[in-house]
Amino acid sequence: MVRSIRPPESKQATTLLVAVRCRPLTPREQARSRDILRVVDDKVVFVLDPDVSKDYLDRVQNRSKEKQYVFDVAFGPESTNKDVYEKTVSAMVGGVIQGLNATVFAYGATGSGKTHTMAGTEDDPGLMVLSLQKIFTLIAKEESKHEFEVTCSYLEVYNEVIYDLLEKSSGHLELREDPDQGVTVAGLKRIQVNSAEKILELLKQGNSRRKTESTNANATSSRSHAVLEIIIKRKQRNHYRSQVLHGKLALVDLAGSERASETNNAGQKLRDGANINKSLLALANCINALGKQQKKGLAYVPYRNSKLTRLLKDGLSGNSRTVMVANVSSGGDQYHHTTNTLKYADRAKEIKTHIQKNVGTVDAHVADYQRMIDNLQVEVSQLRRELAEKETILNSRTPDKTSNDELSWLDALSHDINENVEERVNLQKALFELEDMNTRNRAELQRLDELIAEQQSYDGESKNLNELVEHRQAVLDNIRDNDEASTHYQEDIELNEAQRKELQQQIDDAISHNRNQTYLRILSQYRLLGMTNMELQFQMAIRDQIIQDQREALDNMWHSLESVGLNDKQILEVASQQGIFIEGGIIPSHMSAGSHLPVSPTDVSCNMPKKASGPSLSNLQQIPVSSDGEAAGASLSKRYVNGYELKETSYLDTPCFDGTLHGFGEKEGILRVKEVAKSVTPRILQTFSEEPYSQAILNSCNNVKLSPVSSRFSNQHSNENKTVIGASKSSVGSEHPKESLHSDFSNKKEWTPIKKIRWPPSAEHHIQERPQESSDDGTDCMGDKSEMNVTTHCSCKLSGNHIIKAKSRHPVENNLLQKELLRLDIELQDLKRGLERSPPTQAYSVGRTYSAFTHYTTQNCFTPLRSNSEGPSMHRSNHILRSSSNGHALCDHGTGYVHHFPSVSTFTNLAPKPDVGDTVGGYHMAAPKALLSPSKFLNEQALLNLKQTSLAERVHVTHANYGTVTQQTGQCDGDCCYLVR
Numbered sequence: 012m013v014r015s016i017r018p019p020e021s022k023q024a025t026t027l028l029v030a031v032r033c034r035p036l037t038p039r040e041q042a043r044s045r046d047i048l049r050v051v052d053d054k055v056v057f058v059l060d061p062d063v064s065k066d067y068l069d070r071v072q073n074r075s076k077e078k079q080y081v082f083d084v085a086f087g088p089e090s091t092n093k094d095v096y097e098k099t100v101s102a103m104v105g106g107v108i109q110g111l112n113a114t115v116f117a118y119g120a121t122g123s124g125k126t127h128t129m130a131g132t133e134d135d136p137g138l139m140v141l142s143l144q145k146i147f148t149l150i151a152k153e154e155s156k157h158e159f160e161v162t163c164s165y166l167e168v169y170n171e172v173i174y175d176l177l178e179k180s181s182g183h184l185e186l187r188e189d190p191d192q193g194v195t196v197a198g199l200k201r202i203q204v205n206s207a208e209k210i211l212e213l214l215k216q217g218n219s220r221r222k223t224e225s226t227n228a229n230a231t232s233s234r235s236h237a238v239l240e241i242i243i244k245r246k247q248r249n250h251y252r253s254q255v256l257h258g259k260l261a262l263v264d265l266a267g268s269e270r271a272s273e274t275n276n277a278g279q280k281l282r283d284g285a286n287i288n289k290s291l292l293a294l295a296n297c298i299n300a301l302g303k304q305q306k307k308g309l310a311y312v313p314y315r316n317s318k319l320t321r322l323l324k325d326g327l328s329g330n331s332r333t334v335m336v337a338n339v340s341s342g343g344d345q346y347h348h349t350t351n352t353l354k355y356a357d358r359a360k361e362i363k364t365h366i367q368k369n370v371g372t373v374d375a376h377v378a379d380y381q382r383m384i385d386n387l388q389v390e391v392s393q394l395r396r397e398l399a400e401k402e403t404i405l406n407s408r409t410p411d412k413t414s415n416d417e418l419s420w421l422d423a424l425s426h427d428i429n430e431n432v433e434e435r436v437n438l439q440k441a442l443f444e445l446e447d448m449n450t451r452n453r454a455e456l457q458r459l460d461e462l463i464a465e466q467q468s469y470d471g472e473s474k475n476l477n478e479l480v481e482h483r484q485a486v487l488d489n490i491r492d493n494d495e496a497s498t499h500y501q502e503d504i505e506l507n508e509a510q511r512k513e514l515q516q517q518i519d520d521a522i523s524h525n526r527n528q529t530y531l532r533i534l535s536q537y538r539l540l541g542m543t544n545m546e547l548q549f550q551m552a553i554r555d556q557i558i559q560d561q562r563e564a565l566d567n568m569w570h571s572l573e574s575v576g577l578n579d580k581q582i583l584e585v586a587s588q589q590g591i592f593i594e595g596g597i598i599p600s601h602m603s604a605g606s607h608l609p610v611s612p613t614d615v616s617c618n619m620p621k622k623a624s625g626p627s628l629s630n631l632q633q634i635p636v637s638s639d640g641e642a643a644g645a646s647l648s649k650r651y652v653n654g655y656e657l658k659e660t661s662y663l664d665t666p667c668f669d670g671t672l673h674g675f676g677e678k679e680g681i682l683r684v685k686e687v688a689k690s691v692t693p694r695i696l697q698t699f700s701e702e703p704y705s706q707a708i709l710n711s712c713n714n715v716k717l718s719p720v721s722s723r724f725s726n727q728h729s730n731e732n733k734t735v736i737g738a739s740k741s742s743v744g745s746e747h748p749k750e751s752l753h754s755d756f757s758n759k760k761e762w763t764p765i766k767k768i769r770w771p772p773s774a775e776h777h778i779q780e781r782p783q784e785s786s787d788d789g790t791d792c793m794g795d796k797s798e799m800n801v802t803t804h805c806s807c808k809l810s811g812n813h814i815i816k817a818k819s820r821h822p823v824e825n826n827l828l829q830k831e832l833l834r835l836d837i838e839l840q841d842l843k844r845g846l847e848r849s850p851p852t853q854a855y856s857v858g859r860t861y862s863a864f865t866h867y868t869t870q871n872c873f874t875p876l877r878s879n880s881e882g883p884s885m886h887r888s889n890h891i892l893r894s895s896s897n898g899h900a901l902c903d904h905g906t907g908y909v910h911h912f913p914s915v916s917t918f919t920n921l922a923p924k925p926d927v928g929d930t931v932g933g934y935h936m937a938a939p940k941a942l943l944s945p946s947k948f949l950n951e952q953a954l955l956n957l958k959q960t961s962l963a964e965r966v967h968v969t970h971a972n973y974g975t976v977t978q979q980t981g982q983c984d985g986d987c988c989y990l991v992r
């Protein structure tokens with residue numbers, strides 16, 4: 012396989028373009044307050060003191076509140092949207108179709124003119140409209156040579172919840188962090204468009220769905236933040252393997268900050284206002300921290316404190332050219348808002364983003380996984396919607412007082428669960444980022460200490476030395492601030508954990524008291540699923556961050572190598588001394604030529620430098636390296652991975668390999684794994700147990716990643732679970748998973764060919780072909796090429812202060828991820844079935860749509876059992892048949908499988924309700940559109956015939972059954988239930 016190291020696409024630092032727009036006063040405003048803004052030279056904004064009684068003396072004695080600011084560009088009240096567009100966004104739009112990202116956001120108090128600037132009017136179209144028109148004009152010019160694909164999405168963040176404005180009744184959407192695209196929204200509709208008119212139409216639709224209210228400050232006040240995103244993919248025509256460039260233009264209309272006293276809001280409007288202010292405060296804090304960062308280096312930017320800031324992260328500091336249009340009103344009564352807005356706009360001038368062309372270099376595996384996660388997320392949000400819909404149906408009925416209480420309790424519970432999960436993951440991420448940042452800060456401190464010592468030994472006091480000392484102090488301040496913030500986040504995590512336990516306890520109590528069992532179980536599963544899904548993303552994000560770090564480190568390395576004027580041979584020598592191997596010993600020509608292409612993480616391989624030993628959790632941190640190659644500062648105070656706290660540990664003296672150990676959740680197995688773990692220090696240890704004692708044992712194993720997986724999944728993959736890295740491939744799906752597992756554990760010969768792993772791994776490990784990710788039968792291929800499963804991490808120091816960390820992407824991680832996804836998929840299906848069964852409380856109102864399972868539940872005819880390797884299963888039970896008042900009927904056969912029932916619309920023309928003694932039957936078809944229209948309840952022969960016919964027609968009837976009605980068990984809402992034997 013060809014492996015090469017390529018210097019990455021160079022990033023260009025660019026500062027935020029800050030524009031200020033002063034809106035004219037309306038005649039009504041003119042009557043009540045004076046114009047206090049003056050724009051001079053298209054750059055300077057004077058804010059006059061609104062108090063006209065102040066005179067010259069006040070001014071010279073500094074008693075005046077007059078203020079002056081300078082911006083990149085400023086617009087007076089006479090400026091049109093077109094003027095604003097020409098001097099701000101116009102220059103960036105061209106870049107977007109060349110693969111660069113751009114963000115435009117309007118910031119300001121309520122009624123200051125943000126929506127007017129972004130959306131505009133028919134006579135004076137806003138920046139959104141003008142940018143779109145320009146994009147399509149540019150595309151038309153280049154269409155003969157290039158193919159373009161333009162897609163757009165439009166969302167709003169209302170009360171910290173994201174909604175799709177292009178969907179009629181959108182559910183809540185989730186944010187996701189994507190290494191290539193930055194922060195994205197899972198499940199958000201993207202519509203392909205081929206004209207500005209089409210987007211404008213969508214924009215209009217979206218705006219009509221946007222939450223607006225009339226307040227005292229603005230008759231059409233936007234109560235949400237709206238983000239319109241246009242993505243343009245561009246490819247050369249008739250070019251085999253041509254590069255794909257994709258640029259993104261994000262146009263953001265923020266809701267305005269407001270004061271309750273001015274808006275006179277109450278109730279929901281007041282709460283909205285508080286939320287708007289909260290997210291704008293989070294934005295202001297980010298702007299502050301980013302401004303500080305330019306001066307003091309690595310200060311933590313609290314993006315995670317709101318959805319808005321997470322969405323704007325790229326625009327504020329990432330890969331984007333960004334324009335901030337600060338809107339202010341000229342009225343004297345707006346003085347406080349105006350100076351506040353201008354203050355933040357002034358800080359924003361300091362902010363730098365780093366733009367880079369988005370070239371379509373595809374790392375297939377990661378991209379695939381991301382896609383899978385995306386799909387799963389879409390499903391999750393769909394499920395969430397369904398759940399919400401069901402609740403709505405429930406709420407629309409007029410239940411008695413008890414069920415009313417119960418429903419609102421469930422409602423509140425599911426809401427709390429969602430919030431808890433989301434908060435937890437966010438906190439963990441924030442903590443990780445803070446620790447990561449402080450690790451860098453500490454490395455910087457070490458570098459500065461070395462430099463200071465060096466300077467002092469040369470010339471004692473000097474200007475340079477003073478600057479270094481000052482800088483050192485700033486870094487120390489940052490470390491202290493970050494540590495403080497970390498402590499707060501840790502406390503928050505503990506609180507969140509306590510809340511989680513409380514919620515779980517509520518569910519457990521309710522289940523044990525027989526309250527809405529099925530629904531609660533679904534909720535419980537849903538909660539776990541949501542957690543796993545998010546944490547999986549978290550892992551992905553961390554992994555990708557490391558890849559990003561490596562890219563940067565490599566970038567540094569190439570620049571330093573080039574700058575010291577080394578030739579190819581010398582570079583090879585240096586690289587090999589540092590444990591970096593370059594494909595065929597040849598430095599790619601484009602590197603020497605200085606062309607910058609993005610580097611793929613798979614392109615790098617390295618082995619351990621002699622003395623350096625890698626961290627066991629090295630994918631979670633950057634390890635600073637001291638001059639002799641020894642890793643330093645690897646022990647961190649507290650670390651949370653997958654929701655578990657890992658104890659403080661130092662793990663520097665053991666060799667590390669990136670291995671996976673799988674242990675099944677039996678005590679014996681876990682102990683074995685621990686034994687092995689001690690001797691080889693695996694980086695990832697996975698347990699397939701939910702039992703507390705195995706968790707406790709694993710907790711005592713340092714430096715492991717804990718990933719509890721449901722025992723059902725482990726049963727299914729029992730043979731894999733005994734696999735210690737390097738073990739041979741084994742089949743999946745044993746008939747008796749538990750038994751085979753026990754024998755595996757007792758048969759020590761089968762356990763772990765760990766000796767296959769050589770340490771330190773040699774270079775050949777890395778230049779071999781990467782094995783296939785999975786074989787045809789869907790099993791792992793971790794084992795067959797056991798040595799391939801070793802990934803090394805190398806931390807080495809190169810040319811003074813460059814820390815190089817390189818890691819080859821590896822099947823182990825990918826396999827792990829694949830398994831997690833598989834599990835997630837199973838869980839999702841399970842959940843889906845659960846939802847289809849519907850909560851028992853709904854059985855009577857929407858029973859026709861749902862299967863007999865609701866009745867199983869209410870009558871306690873089955874006990875859930877999770878032991879079947881084919882998936883979730885139920886105990887054999889009496890057959891239940893249900894007939895609705897209009898003749899719809901469903902039946903389950905009781906063979907032990909949960910069914911996916913087609914919707915009621917496919918069940919038509921059923922016969923009259925059966926009497927006791929009648930033979931009845933039904934079946935389940937896998938084909939969703941299959942039609943069941945018997946003229947009466949089926950007898951045995953009819954069912955068999957039907958099954959055969961269906962098979963002949965390739966319609967898969969999975970289950971069919973019949974029985975005799977023995978009892979009519981209840982009358983509910985006109986529907987009847989029957990017990991059938």
Ligand SMILES: Nc1ncnc2c1ncn2[C@@H]1O[C@H](COP(=O)(O)OP(=O)(O)OP(=O)(O)O)[C@@H](O)[C@H]1O
Pocket residue numbers: 033034035088090119120121122123124125126127128229231232233234265266267268338
């Ligand atoms: N430059 C301008 N020229 C003329 N009228 C303007 C201008 N800017 C704003 N307006 C008018 O001022 C009013 C408030 O503007 P707009 O709704 O855009 O404010 P906003 O900042 O979006 O408010 P909110 O945050 O409450 O949504 C509207 O009636 C709008 O037409």
